[in-house]
Amino acid sequence: xxxxxxxxxxxxxxxxxxxxxxxxxxxxxxxxxxxxxxxxxxxxxxxxxxxxxxxxxxxxxxxxxxxxxxxxxxxxxxxxxxxxxxxxxxxxxxxxxxxxxxxxxxxxxxxxxxxxxxxxxxxxxxxxxxxxxxxxxxxxxxxxxxxxxxxxxxxxxxxxxxxxxxxxxxxxxxxxxxxxxxxxxxxxxxxxxxxxxxxxxxxxxxxxxxxxxxxxxxxxxxxx
Amino acid sequence: xxxxxxxxxxxxxxxxxxxxxxxxxxxxxxxxxxxxxxxxxxxxxxxxxxxxxxxxxxxxxxxxxxxxxxxxxxxxxxxxxxxxxxxxxxxxxxxxxxxxxxxxxxxxxxxxxxxxxxxxxxxxxxxxxxxxxxxxxxxxxxxxxxxxxxxxxxxxxxxxxxxxxxxxxxxxxxxxxxxxxxxxxxxxxxxxxxxxxxxxxxxxxxxxxxxxxxxxxxxxxxxxxxx
Numbered sequence: 536x537x538x539x540x541x542x543x544x545x546x547x548x549x550x551x552x553x554x555x556x557x558x559x560x561x562x563x564x565x566x567x568x569x570x571x572x573x574x575x576x577x578x579x580x581x582x583x584x585x586x587x588x589x590x591x592x593x594x595x596x597x598x599x600x601x602x603x604x605x606x607x608x609x610x611x612x613x614x615x616x617x618x619x620x621x622x623x624x625x626x627x628x629x630x631x632x633x634x635x636x637x638x639x640x641x642x643x644x645x646x647x648x649x650x651x652x653x654x655x656x657x658x659x660x661x662x663x664x665x666x667x668x669x670x671x672x673x674x675x676x677x678x679x680x681x682x683x684x685x686x687x688x689x690x691x692x693x694x695x696x697x698x699x700x701x702x703x704x705x706x707x708x709x710x711x712x713x714x715x716x717x718x719x720x721x722x723x724x725x726x727x728x729x730x731x732x733x734x735x736x737x738x739x740x741x742x743x744x745x746x747x748x749x750x751x752x753x754x755x756x757x758x759x
Numbered sequence: 760x761x762x763x764x765x766x767x768x769x770x771x772x773x774x775x776x777x778x779x780x781x782x783x784x785x786x787x788x789x790x791x792x793x794x795x796x797x798x799x800x801x802x803x804x805x806x807x808x809x810x811x812x813x814x815x816x817x818x819x820x821x822x823x824x825x826x827x828x829x830x831x832x833x834x835x836x837x838x839x840x841x842x843x844x845x846x847x848x849x850x851x852x853x854x855x856x857x858x859x860x861x862x863x864x865x866x867x868x869x870x871x872x873x874x875x876x877x878x879x880x881x882x883x884x885x886x887x888x889x890x891x892x893x894x895x896x897x898x899x900x901x902x903x904x905x906x907x908x909x910x911x912x913x914x915x916x917x918x919x920x921x922x923x924x925x926x927x928x929x930x931x932x933x934x935x936x937x938x939x940x941x942x943x944x945x946x947x948x949x950x951x952x953x954x955x956x957x958x959x960x961x962x963x964x965x966x967x968x969x970x971x972x973x974x975x976x977x978x979x980x981x982x983x984x985x986x
């Protein structure tokens with residue numbers, strides 16, 4: 536696979552949120568506005584980049600049996616660094632809005648998933664491209680979801696009112712049920728597009744299922 | 760195929776080394792960011808004070824007294840002076856637990872006699888009441904707590920600069936000039952003076968109780984505050 540493909544697959548074809556359905560907790564939890572989605576996405580991008588580089592560079596010396604705890608320690612270290620850095624340098628309103636979801640990046644499946652499924656098997660260069668692509672894909676999906684929710688909720692985008700007469704907020708899209716409904720519509724659109732594309736090529740399309748067929752994280756201890 | 764040998768001490772040592780490196784890195788980052796985080800916290804208090812007090816020339820964060828209100832809350836008063844004379848206090852409560860989902864923290868500018876101060880920004884007169892931290896329902900409870908500057912797309916296109924200062928909020932501004940013991944306080948639903956939002960009774964009541972507690976504590980402890 537060429538370098539460009541390693542990078543671009545995360546943006547669209549293997550988008551972590553819309554195709555792989557990973558990291559649903561921050562996706563639904565923080566995207567009540569486009570700004571929050573952007574903050575969360577960029578924080579995750581940095582963690583992903585750091586963990587992918589370190590995991591890839593020590594992949595040959597980590598004993599297979601304890602690789603998951605090692606990855607978790609590495610990811611937790613980067614998350615705590617980002618947490619402290621945001622507390623110190625990010626706008627207070629953004630840090631307060633993201634709150635508990637920043638420490639929870641530790642258990643974000645996108646990060647652990649890329650460490651295990653990609654960085655532990657590929658070189659540093661490829662892992663950096665993979666992290667950038669996946670991180671930006673995650674950010675794009677979160678900003679899109681946050682933007683739609685914010686606009687439907689209060690007629691604004693990035694806290695700027697686009698429809699000045701819209702004075703009373705519509706609460707459904709910015710609350711948790713609205714997050715599920717709008718994400719569902721996003722996924723339906725994504726699947727509809729993929730089904731049409733597969734039909735044109737005369738193939739059968741199978742939507743990403745919430746099962747273990749696409750995931751190899753659980754083969755802990757299986758000697759190769 | 761031979762049985763793979765598990766060398767537990769070896770694996771433990773490896774994990775220990777990784778954890779030690781991580782701990783070392785983190786303590787470095789922590790040491791680097793702590794001064795900035797502390798400064799941010801202090802700046803946040805100072806910023807809130809600028810909003811509820813006007814024309815002071817001392818550093819109120821260094822001169823404060825804490826009392827316990829009748830509801831058992833800790834009420835802290837920061838003293839604002841001009842040319843050595845007391846011109847008011849910034850009263851804060853942090854540990855109220857009356858909000859719809861947790862605590863509501865407020866800072867209220869208080870005149871030396873315990874009255875809730877008002878702040879004029881331009882032609883608009885607001886009460887010196889701000890909510891510094893809350894976790895109320897977005898769009899419902901937050902209508903009572905937010906003084907958020909609304910930017911619209913027209914402002915951006917026309918290049919309009921919004922006036923700095925307190926943004927009006929009719930629920931919070933209602934408290935301007937009120938003093939505990941002189942008027943009836945409370946929300947409509949409890950059969951008292953008008954100040955509350957339909958659908959956000961709990962939040963309305965929480966804010967009313969907190970502002971009242973600050974004013975009442977100030978009135979009760981006026982002598983100690985002046986010294």
